[in-house]
């Protein structure tokens with residue numbers, strides 16, 4: 484099913500990374516800047532992330548002896564320094580997730596670079612090292628993101644969906660490792676409901692959501708893939724969902740031959756395999772297009788657009 488699966492460390496069948504995007508209330512200020520402070524209920528829902536869910540998630544990881552990756556908008560790091568401290572204390576990785584959860588492909592290139600560098604400054608100041616990885620706010624990777632990540636010396640990106648295993652993104656500026664996921668692995672479509680954000684879908688029970696995540700896991704285990712959950716503490720960290728997650732992790736451990744790793748470790752492993760000539764990932768050359776495709780610009784009787 485996977486044409487070219489990479490060899491995983493110690494003969495593991497697959498790699499598993501539970502990544503958490505701790506957006507907290509950054510997304511509310513970003514979407515509703517002028518009125519965010521008046522939206523108390525949704526604010527409390529989002530603050531549940533750093534205040535209640537992150538300590539719970541950290542405790543869970545500790546019990547399983549797992550280190551994982553957290554993506555934090557830099558504004559959240561400044562606003563919730565105790566979360567940063569707790570995440571680092573347990574040896575987890577902190578990745579770049581914008582400054583205020585801005586969407587890179589909606590910015591001008593110089594604005595995108597400004598917020599990328601401003602976020603990096605905060606990460607360096609609060610963690611003592613530069614970020615290795617990037618996940619763009621709302622997955623909104625732009626036509627320029629790749630060049631900026633190379634320029635700013637990132638190891639990997641985790642915003643795209645283009646494969647089941649690590650692959651390479653390449654432009655004239657250079658290349659970086661892409662650690663892909665997909666929307667099915669995001670907890671947002673399963674759990675998010677909020678009038679303030681315009682999401683009023685019916686929610687899945689934790690058992691139904693976890694069934695999907697478990698099926699994804701069984702498939703990567705069988706075929707040698709990469710399982711990356713994109714979860715949010717304020718959603719997946721709620722009580723019944725956290726309990727269901729605990730059961731999923733127990734299932735994974737019981738099944739065995741799983742490499743639980745941070746994205747930084749998975750990226751380093753990928754680069755090592757390439758350096759040793761032991762495995763060659765697929766390469767995506769960016770950008771995919773130089774602009775809108777010309778076909779619809781053709782005036783012809785057949786195309787009345």
Ligand SMILES: [Zn+2]
Nearest residue numbers: 504506620621
């Ligand atoms: Zn986010």
